[in-house]
Structure formats: structure tokens, C-alpha cells
Amino acid sequence: MKEILTPFKVGLVVLIGVAAFIYMVGQVREGIGDDPSGYRVYCVFDDVSGLVEKSRVVIAGINIGQIDKIELDGERARVWVKVNTPLKSDATVAKKQASLLGEYYLALTPGYKGTPLKDGDEIKRILTDVAPADLVNELKVIAENVREITGSVRAVISSKDGEQKLAQILDNINGSVAEVNRMMGANGPKVDRIVDNVTEVSEQASGITSDFRRDAKAVMADVKAVTNEIRGIVGKNSGNVEEGFASVKGAVSRLQSAMDKLDGTLDRTQSIATKIDNGQGTIGRLVNDDKLINGLTDVVDESSRFIKKITRLQTIVALRSEYYLGETAVKNYFSLKLQPKPDKYYMLQLIDDPRGRSMYRETVTNTTDSTKNPVIREQQTITEDRFRFSLEYAKRFYFVTGRIGIIENTGGLGLDVHLLDDDLELSADIFSFDDNVNPRIKMWGLYTFFTHLYVAAGIDDVWNADQTDFFIGAGLSFDDEDLKALLTTTGAPSL
């Protein structure tokens, strides 16, 4: 028996122990650090004091990751963060203090536009928060200001001059109060009557105010005006109060009739409102018809979608000049891009081409006139249409944009390859399929080296060896925002 029991007991304890260990590891593994969907991004801070590895990273107060690593990056600190929610390139990050004990965490906002961040990307927007230490400094400054103020007040009061002035002010106040007292005593009964009248008015008014506070406000303003008048009368000449009082009475009766009218109007309004509520009359039907409201909602939705579409539409205006080395001539482009979506645009381009479109014409004239040559052969190369236009539709797939449409007055195709964060663009156009022996192929590179400025270089008409030419160029490009800024600073041209 014992021989069977011993291995069993031992096995039981070992199994329980191993199970306990596995359970505990399972419990504490829950950190984001081991989440397979997590990825690492970094942000560069001026100061990371208080942040440690494994500090929390939150969005809206919810843990979405933790600090993976903090390392020195020049004289700043690079903080690697492991997160498990998608972030966009305009995400922001802020260092926040969790408690006065100095526990810090990072608060993120995920961003709502831009490209999604991948493993190893940087969160570029760092928001600096006011740390309690800064707050204390701020308070110190404020406290100093307060001290200065109280100091100057003390200086005023404690000086002989200030004391005198204060005494004078108090005297004045005293005098005023005494004057008021005297007047009240002299005009006591009259004032009483005025008060009675006002009470009566206010009683009537209160009946209305209980129902219609808003209207009562206007009435109160009138009452205020009246009392102001009374005060004026009383103050100006106590002897004339009687006279003034009569006019007050008149004002009160006028007010009363106005209130009666108001009452009637409100009654009618109420009856109309009731009718509307019950669905009577045109407005009533309109208000109470669900179908109509639904239709209206649809219309509003639709128009908001349309407006969104319009507001999303980006307009890009670009100018470009190319200098053809062989021909020593300049070709100018003006293009207008309408971009309803980031990956799609329509482009209208106006081109001033020195080469124009060449046409070859031969005229043969036969004649029997012996005084002339029997055959006159005229050869003409006609160049026309120096001014051209392109109208293209473009669609972007990842880093390649395909274009199709009219290129320089003929049908054509184009292809752009975007590199280096879209700063470098390699393009090729093929068009003008029947002007020459071979279609015209133009290839060029375009490098944006400063916000709106770019340079270009390329080769034109590659396939027709005799026409092949190299060119260099430069240009400008503006989008909506730039145009808006330009127009508001320089003023829109008046039409």
C-alpha cells in the first residue's frame, strides 16, 4: 500500500505546485508586453524624468500599452512604446503625472488622419503638459504679484494722505446715507403709496411670469425703467413727487393695458400651438408627419454627404517651366489638379510648347505652260498649335499612379512612381501616337526640395531618335491651404 501511496502523494504535490506556477504566470502575463498584436513606436522627449520602463500608456484613460525602453538620443530621450491599438501619423503623446508621488504615464491620442503607424515609426507630436513643479513656480509668481499689490495698498493706507482720503470717503458715504434717511422720512407716505402700487403691478405681473418668464423679463425691464423714473423724480425734487406720482400712475395703467393685450396674444399663441400639436392645419400636419421628417432627414444627410465631398476636394495648382537643351527653348505648363480623394485626381494642364505639332505637307503642281517648270514641288512643314492642353484622370495604387486621358491634345497614358515620402516622382508619358513614326515618349524625374518648389529633369521623345531632346526644369505647386493663405494675405482679386 505504502509503495503505491508514496508516488501518488508526491505526484499530487508536484502537480499542484506546477499548476500553481502556471496559473500565476498566466495571471501576470496579461501585460501588453506579450500581446502578439502589439507593435513598437517611439517618441522623443526633452525630459523623461519620472517615466520608467513598463510605465502605462493610455488612450482616454484606458491602458493600451506600456513603455518598452528608454534610451538616450543625442541630448534628448527616445522612448519606445509598445501599443496594441492602431495609431495614425498625427497621433499625439503627452507625459502626464498620475499622482503627486511622481508616478508618470504617457497619454496618447490615436490621431484621425494620415497614414497608420507601423512598427518602428515615430510619434512626432509631443504635447507638453504643465507639471506640478511648473505650477508651483507659476503660483510663486502670482504670489509675488499679490504681495506687490497688498504692499502698495498698505503704502496708500498707512500714509497720512491715504488716511485722510479714506476718512473723506467715509464722510461722504455717511452724508449720503443721512440724506437718504431724511428724504425717506419726509416722503414716507408717498413712498408707501408708490410701493403699494408697485406691489399691485408686480402681483399682476407674477400671474403672467409664472407662465411666461421670458415675456415677464421685458415687463420687468419696463418696471425697472419706471422705478428708475420714480427714483429720478424723488431724487430731483421731493416737492414734485406728487406730480411725478401722477405720471407714474399713468404709466402703470398703460402698462396694465399692454399686459392685457399681451395676455390675449399669448392665449392665441397657445391655441395655435395646441392645434399644431394635434396635427391640425398645414403646419400641424407638417410637424406631426413622421414620413416628412424622415424625408427631411434624408435630404439633410444627403446634402451633408455632398458638402463633405466638396470639402474633401483638394485643388492643386502647379506651374512648371522646362528648358529644352537641344532646342534651346522653354516649354511652360500650367496645371490644375482636382483631387476628390487622396488616391484619385483629375488634371487639366495647359501647355505652351515651342515645338508645337509638326505637319508635313507636299504640294505638287503640274503645268503645261512651257514658260514654267513642268512640275513644281513644294514642301512645307507646318508647325501649329503651340498651345496645347491635357486632361487626365489619375488613380494611385500605393506608390504608383496611373494616368489616362488626353496628353498634349492627343490620347495618351502616363505612369508616376512616388519615392522618398512622395518627394521624388519618376514619371513616363506616352502620347501622340500618330504624329511621328513612333509615339512620343517622355520620361522625367521631379524632386520637391522645398515645400512648394520642385526641380525636374528628363528626356523627351525617346523613341524618335532625331527628335530626342533633354530638358531641365523647375516649378511651383500650391494646394488649397496655400491658396487660401495667399488669397487672404494678398487679398482676393476683385471681380
Place this chain on the structure above:
Amino acid sequence: MKRRITELGQKTIDAVEAVGQATMLLIETLVWTVRPPYRFRLLFQAMEFVGVGSLFIVMLTGLFTGAVFALQGAGAFKLFNAESLVGSTVAISLARELSPVLTGLMVTGRAGSGIATELGTMKVTEQIDALYTMAVNPVQYLIVPRFLAGLIMVPVLSALFTLIGMAGAYFVGVVLLNIDKGIFLGKTRWFVDPEDLMSGIIKAFVFGGILTMVGCYKGYYASGGARGVGLATTQAVVYGSVLILVADYFLTALMFK
């Protein structure tokens, strides 16, 4: 005076000799561990003695260690209004430090002493010599199973210690002191890593080896009758405990530098 110097010299020599003897015994044990025949019955008996026998006392120690730590921690953290950190503090200290060390000390007191007594008695009653005469290697027959049992069972007990300790801390923190349950568990999960638990298990593994080896060594080289056995038992506990604490320092320094 001369006698004193001689005595000192003799003691030094004895100490160095003891270290040498223990090291040689360890090497011999390691060698015999991998050499057949494997005596599973003896191994299970040793595991029962070391592990199952110590289970109750280890659990009891764990429960109260966790509970008292939570109580003390809550008192201290209350000063900063940070009672939420009690759970994680107790969990980390249990996983990294307290579980392996206290388990090691408890098992030393219970099993290490038992091993020393058993082997010491066998030694002074010449049973070990009898094994020799029967062509059974006493190291393989007596020490290897106990050594392996220590290596296996102490980590197991340590893991249980941590779990029970957390249960005690949870009881004190959440049930008695009304710390928010979610925060208590959440912070614990947040701050404790699998590495913390793993480091504790590694420590327990080393301590298991130390305490059984010390027990075996003291018993195996016991001499001088019943008194010698008593001395061997005491020394096994003292040396075992001290060695565990010293080894703990070096292991900590190695693992968390």
C-alpha cells in the same frame, strides 16, 4: 600560546578540509545522479519526506507571511494614499524573495535536520559501512535520492508558497482592509512579471540543492555517537540556513543587476 596558534591552525585546516569534503561529496553526488541503477522507489520516498511532509508547514507559513506583509504594507502605503500598491508589492516580494527563502528555511528546519539525523544515525551505527560491504554505494543509495528530491520539491513548494501568500494578502487587503478589488488585482498583474516568478523558482531550486546537500554532508560525516548525531543535526540547520541566505544575496545580485 603555542597551543593557541596550533589550535587556530588546526581549525583553519579543519575548515578548509570540510569545504573540500563537502565539494567532493557534491561532485560524487552529481556523478552518481547520472549513473545507473536509478532507484526511483528511494527517490519517491525522499520526495515524500522532503516535499509532502513539508507541505502543510510551508502553506501555513506562506499564508501568514502574505497576510502580515499586506497588513504592514497597507499601513505604510496609507501614508501616501497608495494602498492600491499593496497587492503588487506583496506579490513581487513573495515571488522574488520571500517564497524561495522562507520555503528554503522551513524545509531546512524540517527536512534538512531530518536528513542529517537519519544519515548521522546510520553513520554512527555503521549501517553506511554495511552498505559498502554489500557493494552498494552509499552516496548513490542515500544521498542522490535526497538531493534530487530537494531540487524538485523545493521549487514546487515555493510556487505554492507564493500562491498561498497571495491568497493571504488578498484576504487581508481586500476583505479586511477594503482595498478596491479590481485595483488590487490589476496592479498586481501589471507590476509582476513572469520573470519575477521564474527568478523565485530558480532560487528555490538552488536552495533545495543546498539544504539537502548540507543535511547529507553533516549526517554522512557525523561521528561520536548520539551526541555527534545531535551536533550534526544542529549544524545542518544552522549551516543550511546561513548558506541559503548568503546564496540568496548572490543569486539576487546575479539576476537583478
